[in-house]
Amino acid sequence: MISFNTTKNIQTFKTTFIIVSRDFKIKNSLNLVKDACDFEKLGKANKFLANINQFLVAPCKDEKQIIFIGFGKEESENLDNLDSYRNALGKTLKKAKELEIKDFCVDAFEFAKFYKNKNDFLKDTVLTLELSNYEFDELKSKKQSAKIENISLLTPEEIEEKDEIIKQGQIIAQAINFSRRLSDLPPNIANPKYIAQSALKQAEKFGITHKILNKSEIEKLKMGGVLAVGSGSVNDPYFVQLEYKSNHPNAKKIALVGKGVTFDTGGVSLKPSNYMKGMKYDMSGAATVISTIVALSQLKPKHDVIAFAPLVENMPSGSSYRQDDIVTHFNGMTSLIENTDAEGRVILADALAYAEQEFNPDYIIDVATLTGACVVALGHFYTGMVSTDEKLAKKLIESGEETGDYVWRLPHKKLYAQALKSDVADVANCGNSAFSAGTITAAMYLKKFIKTQNWAHLDIAGTESGIPVDTYLGKGATGVGIKLLVNFIENLD
Ligand code: BES
Numbered sequence: 157m158i159s160f161n162t163t164k165n166i167q168t169f170k171t172t173f174i175i176v177s178r179d180f181k182i183k184n185s186l187n188l189v190k191d192a193c194d195f196e197k198l199g200k201a202n203k204f205l206a207n208i209n210q211f212l213v214a215p216c217k218d219e220k221q222i223i224f225i226g227f228g229k230e231e232s233e234n235l236d237n238l239d240s241y242r243n244a245l246g247k248t249l250k251k252a253k254e255l256e257i258k259d260f261c262v263d264a265f266e267f268a269k270f271y272k273n274k275n276d277f278l279k280d281t282v283l284t285l286e287l288s289n290y291e292f293d294e295l296k297s298k299k300q301s302a303k304i305e306n307i308s309l310l311t312p313e314e315i316e317e318k319d320e321i322i323k324q325g326q327i328i329a330q331a332i333n334f335s336r337r338l339s340d341l342p343p344n345i346a347n348p349k350y351i352a353q354s355a356l357k358q359a360e361k362f363g364i365t366h367k368i369l370n371k372s373e374i375e376k377l378k379m380g381g382v383l384a385v386g387s388g389s390v391n392d393p394y395f396v397q398l399e400y401k402s403n404h405p406n407a408k409k410i411a412l413v414g415k416g417v418t419f420d421t422g423g424v425s426l427k428p429s430n431y432m433k434g435m436k437y438d439m440s441g442a443a444t445v446i447s448t449i450v451a452l453s454q455l456k457p458k459h460d461v462i463a464f465a466p467l468v469e470n471m472p473s474g475s476s477y478r479q480d481d482i483v484t485h486f487n488g489m490t491s492l493i494e495n496t497d498a499e500g501r502v503i504l505a506d507a508l509a510y511a512e513q514e515f516n517p518d519y520i521i522d523v524a525t526l527t528g529a530c531v532v533a534l535g536h537f538y539t540g541m542v543s544t545d546e547k548l549a550k551k552l553i554e555s556g557e558e559t560g561d562y563v564w565r566l567p568h569k570k571l572y573a574q575a576l577k578s579d580v581a582d583v584a585n586c587g588n589s590a591f592s593a594g595t596i597t598a599a600m601y602l603k604k605f606i607k608t609q610n611w612a613h614l615d616i617a618g619t620e621s622g623i624p625v626d627t628y629l630g631k632g633a634t635g636v637g638i639k640l641l642v643n644f645i646e647n648l649d
């Protein structure tokens with residue numbers, strides 16, 4: 157973890173990074189630098205136009221240095237400004253690592269105008285820098301880069317309770333980086349037991365109420381879907397339940413349900429190997445909901461939140477579940493297995509029904525790397541959402557815009573549910589291909605296992621990893637959904 161401070165004066169730092177947009181001439185804080193170096197002359201001489209990805213190392217008097225990081229052009233509407241700002245912070249951190257500068261100041265206060273208030277600016281800046289600092293290199297014998305120690309943020313205006321705000325940013329970032337590590341760990345390490353034990357460790361560390369069910373307890377609960385999908389693996393299934401209680405009189409109850417397939421081979425409906433690559437990330441939904449509780453238990457919002465995460469490995473073997481099997485779920489409903497690769501929904505069916513019965517929530521939100529179709533439809537920058545609740549959908553979209561965990565809503569008319577009809581079971585686990593719309597039909601399957609309308613399904617298949625461009629998140633897992641859910645819960649009345 158980086159240690160953060162705020163400062164009113166950059167002159168005391170050996171190295172200062174200044175993020176500048178293309179109209180940098182009007183930037184107030186550049187006056188502070190004026191005595192130290194002639195930035196305009198330097199800029200011209202070095203063809204520095206403050207474009208995205210551009211930087212300029214400006215040596216100054218007294219062995220100090222100022223490093224300009226290009227922001228690009230500011231948009232007149234706020235559409236892309238936050239992305240550009242977060243990515244510029246990412247570039248700042250990367251440059252500092254490259255130059256092995258462990259202790260520096262960042263001048264970015266100019267961009268506070270993109271946020272609702274200064275607190276949000278400070279919190280998100282800390283959070284984004286911590287996320288930029290994450291690298292999954294623990295299994296490499298040679299570590300790649302220097303570790304950043306201290307960052308001071310220039311905040312010329314007073315920010316009340318700044319220490320508390322910095323801490324909040326760090327709590328969320330730490331939870332996200334914990335989640336990213338679980339996702340990035342290879343499936344031979346991060347199997348269901350490993351994830352369950354990691355959740356248990358966090359629960360013990362932060363005093364979170366927890367239940368970790370093993371296979372025989374899952375059998376007792378008759379979670380036929382979890383057992384079926386887990387049956388082909390030598391690694392037994394687990395079921396994690398973590399609870400945050402607010403003790404607030406008007407608390408709403410929110411259930412979070414996350415798909416935890418620690419590796420998805422497809423099972424006997426085996427995936428071709430090029431489609432199997434990256435299927436270690438198929439537990440990201442579980443990591444998201446577990447980590448959200450880890451963050452909430454420290455942030456202490458006024459609502460009660462409980463996370464449910466079924467954990468299995470989907471493997472082909474002599475003991476695997478098969479196509480044509482009929483599985484009986486926790487709530488007594490039956491699924492015809494038409495494709496063992498549509499396994500996420502089969503485990504979520506049990507978990508959703510269980511969450512509703514156990515907790516009687518006001519809202520249920522599930523998070524899952526559910527369909528390749530979602531990646532085709534929305535790519536890597538928007539999570540797909542299907543929701544039967546207008547208010548919930550609207551609030552999640554708003555939280556997405558604020559946090560950068562963008563959400564796009566898809567339709568949910570009953571017409572789509574006809575894709576799941578089966579002659580021999582209550583529902584088929586795989587939508588009739590004539591209906592297309594794989595993300596929506598998958599969501600319609602999930603919907604059959606809950607009674608409440610206050611439900612949202614988040615398909616993170618495209619957003620949990622594999623971002624094709626260089627952003628502040630770098631390579632590997634993104635930890636998508638945690639910022640989103642924390643923001644949603646903190647802003648819920
Ligand atoms: N885990 C996959 C979905 C996925 C695909 C996540 C690509 C991330 C990237 C899921 O279990 C799956 O295999 N879904 C099938 C469903 C189909 C068999 C109905 C799919 O999307 O092809």
Ligand code: ZN
Pocket residue numbers: 420422496497498499500
């Ligand atoms: Zn699958």
Ligand code: ZN
Pocket residue numbers: 417420438497499500525526
């Ligand atoms: Zn899967």
